[in-house]
Amino acid sequence: MTTDSKQPQPVVSKLFEPLTIKGTTFKNRIGVSPMGTWMAGEDGLPLDFHLAHYGQFALGGAGLVVCEATAVEPRGRISLADTGLWSDQQVEPWSRITRLLRSQGCVPGIQLGHAGRKASTTPESRSYQSLATSQGGWDTVGPTAMAFSQQMKVPIAATVGDLEVIGDAFASAAQRAVRAGFEFIELHFAHGYLVSTFLSPLTNQRQDKYGGSLENRMRFGLEIVDKVRTAIPNHIVLAVRISFTDYTDNGWELKQSVEFSKQLKELGVDLVDVSSGGVVNNIDYSPLNTARQQHSASAVIQRESGLLTAAVGKIIDPILAERLLKDNVSTFVFIGRAFLNEPHWPYRASDLLKDRSFKYPPTYDWCIGWTAYFKWRNMLYTDKNNIDLVDVSSGGVVNNIDYSPLNTARQQHSASAVIQRESGLPTIAVGKIIDTMLAERLLKDNSATFIFIGRAFLNEPHWPYRASDLLQDQSFKYPPIV
Template identity: 60%
Template structure:
């Protein structure tokens, strides 16, 4: 980036009155550390470390709208009021660090009732603590997630839509200002969207209009139920990586309809619909970036770029090229919760980035930024 050009990565962004201090977002990453859907000290420390690292927005992990919608027994939920206060403890701390709290609201559908990944992702039998699952049709995901879901009735669908609204209302009470629907990766809504997994013959299956119906009805119901200052977006899989599956063209149409309903951004991910293709091949990054740029251009809605973004200069280039509006980062933050500090060395100054006070006095821009200047001078000389 030219020295004279202002960094977009460290520029604030305001949506519906909610201001992010920069465009860097912690992508939702499942932790599998809950009991009965309740978050705990692990979540406070995990998300708190990112907040002290200077990130603008944290979108916490996939949170179930009902107990049946959890991926695993260790996943969080917002299907009952008792789950509000533990989340509020987390969001309150994030706000003290100038970080906006977001949450990914989800229903795992036929990929629910599975073991944590470090054990094997196998389906858990009901007699061993698992639970019945649900999907557009009575077809299992496959591989080790072999539990056959119940085919959702229209009555089931109505209850699920209500569960999304109730969970989102609880999220607002818990202090979240940004909500992201998880409409990707082969979870419930994703399986309704994809022609690979949706073989229904009623109003929720067949044509693109019908396959989009559940996701759009959820989005519409939630947008109408929540205060207008709550930012709402959706993560979508832009491709199934399968012939005759969900693709970018359908993603663009779905995004247009979401925008009409008042959604504020689209987070472009991919895959997860079939057991033989998890979250995309080696060119996942290119697939996501191409889609994020296309959706942003065609739909005129802010998009999030996600997938193996590690280099701050590359993140900046994505924004400068109008390839996205937000940069979602996952694994790089697990490797370095203070990744933003590294990005600030290359792209920020005392006006666009500030360390927490407890750090700023010794490594920040204090005393004319002497310490930062030394670091940057050494870096330039090397």
């Protein structure tokens, strides 16, 4: 008689363990970190680009996608290419995106923000160069009339009336976000944008009830949270992103972040997304290992405030992601650049963690085998003899053929060359085209006029990005975010 204990137990990782917060269920703990795309249309509207951009992550298995920093009022845009939610016209274009995300089992999230003294910049400068008034630049606001840098304009010190208006704009934008179908709202209180400049004593030198003591510096952020929480239904998950430190003496630091988080909890915030920096200029972040510091701060904040946290920063390795969750460093992992490079990151993660609870869509289930894929890819890179010219498609007509020893891909490429040469018709070469150099050679050697790529695209939806990089082809333009 066999006992259950002798059966291999299915692996269930922490990364793919579902979680329900206030009735909103996340199928896993993987969130796409908010990332500005500098691609908005006229008046801050999200476009087809955004639909495809965010859709790819949902299709790739993310449990949560947090759409980019989206301005709550026009003067809060980092640049003219920022998205917004300051008007009702912006609701429907966003709801196309939330519908798509939800249809793939992904919780739609959005980050709402106000850029403060870092607003009105040129998109090309990635926020470090003010936009001239003649180019459509506008007056910015901050706690104090102090510029971020010499390249940036000096903000107008916000009046108490301005703060009322901005707080109300956060609440109205949050209501629009709910109408657009977002179930997760993150307030952007980090990176030197408006609210973080109120928190930090280095950028807030006000003499009124919004400056000076910690209590006063936290006031504006807490007022916004209170207004937003009151304006949205209880089941909407509310998160706040903070910079846990300024990395500067006498600046904002972890202890204050813990205190702030405790007060956020009192006001009904569900999660703190722990980032860092961006408040003061001229800091060399490169030796600081900011990612590791963010993860450590997340652990402290989660433990001491009792709030859930998201850990973020250089999470590429699924094993690291799993460890952060298992060690109670955080409840979610937020992933940014790795998702841009690998929109199907969760597929590889589930494969690596051998977590069979994660279900690929059938076509991917059939084709994704990262171990085989990388072995196959590496073999092509290291053994140039395997790179040959081959052609068209083949087989599938009669049963019981063992295709495995036939090298059908190479045969197809060869046939493509023959058909192209002898028929005079352009051809398409298809079959195991993973290597950029092979693709380029098939075309250069007249084996084909087009190449069609199948399974490599399922594994690597951004295959052309890597190809252009590898071929050093400057004619190919990535979208700005990539």
